[in-house]
Amino acid sequence: MTKLSVNINKIATLRNARGGDRPNVVQAAKDCERFGAQGITVHPRPDERHIRYRDVYDLKEIVTTEFNIEGNPTPDFLKLVKDVRPEQVTLVPDAPDAITSNAGWDTIKHKDFLTNVIGELRELGIRASIFVDPVEEMVEGAAAVNTDRIELYTEAYASGYHKNREEAIAPYLQAALKAQEYNLGLNAGHDLDLDNLKYLHDTLPNLKEVSIGHALICDALYLGLENTIQLYLRQLK
Template sequence: MTKLSVNINKIATLRNARGGDRPNVVQVAKDCERFGAQGITVHPRPDERHIRFQDVYDLKQIVTTEFNIEGNPTPDFLKLVKAVKPEQATLVPDAPDAITSNAGWDTIRHKDFLTDVILELKELGIRTSIFVDPDEAMVEGAALVKTDRIELYTEAYASHYHQNREAAIAPYARAAQKAQELGLGLNAGHDLDLDNLQYLKNNLVSLEEVSIGHALICDALYFGLENTIQLYLRQLK
């Protein structure tokens, strides 16, 4: 079964919009796990507009499943990850002012940089994953930098799913096959939801984990958090 990691950034966004501590991100993380989530993901950004660095330290104390920290490997981000030592660090090349992640790594152009960062993290026992587009050349480049996993950036798949799902999944299926051939673990994330998730899972070989935040939290407004997590888990069976 593909694991579900719930990204709780949007919970922090809601908290920060009003100030105070409602909703409480630590309690929501505990509840997500209690409701069946197999991981918790956060993506702290330099301006702390949603997840704050202190949240990451607080969450490390209570997460009992897999703790996944995403972000651009700037010095501040790496300092945080090295101090917290999550089970997984996902490296994402997003600009400081990006609303959300919008591209994968050029693993060939940034080979030396990624190799050095990944080595530092793996020496601390942190599993590494890097965000890549569904491009077989980029997957091959990911293998060369010695990452443990890749996370396929699925925005293009989600955008074209309802127009032609076979065409939308095709480059992802090829990238997944290439990852398997190269011995890379496979994650996926971005704009996955209850409509497109099962088809993705059924067509990617060895998909180990998906990270879902925005759509899941939106669905929870209607279905409730516990029921929503169960609905997503059913799509992954």
């Protein structure tokens, strides 16, 4: 079964909008796990506009499933993950002012840099995943830097799903098959929701994990957090 990792950035965004500690990020993570989530994802950015670095340290103490930390491997970020040592680090090439992740790595252009970063993570026993677009050459480049997994950036799939889902999924299937050829683990994330998740899951081979935050938290406003997590889990069976 493909695992569901809940990205709790939006919980922190709501907290930060008012100050104080409501909603409490640590309690939200505990509740997500209690309601069935098989992982917790956070993406601390330099401006700490949602998840703060302090949150990451606090979450490490309580997450009992898989802790996945996403981010651009700046020196500050690498110090954080080396201190916390989560199960997985997902490397994302975000610009400091990016509203959200909007592109995967050029794994060929940044081969030396990614090789060095992944080597450091693997020495610490941290699984490395690289955020990539559904391009076969980028998957091959990811394999060349010795990453454990790739995470396919699924915004284009989500955007095209309702117009022509077969056409939208086609490059993702080719990328997934290429990952399988190189024995790379496969994750996926970005703009996945209750409409498009099942088709992605049913089409891509060996999909190990999806990371979902924005849509899941939006659904939870109407459906409740526990019910929403269960609905997403059903799409992955």
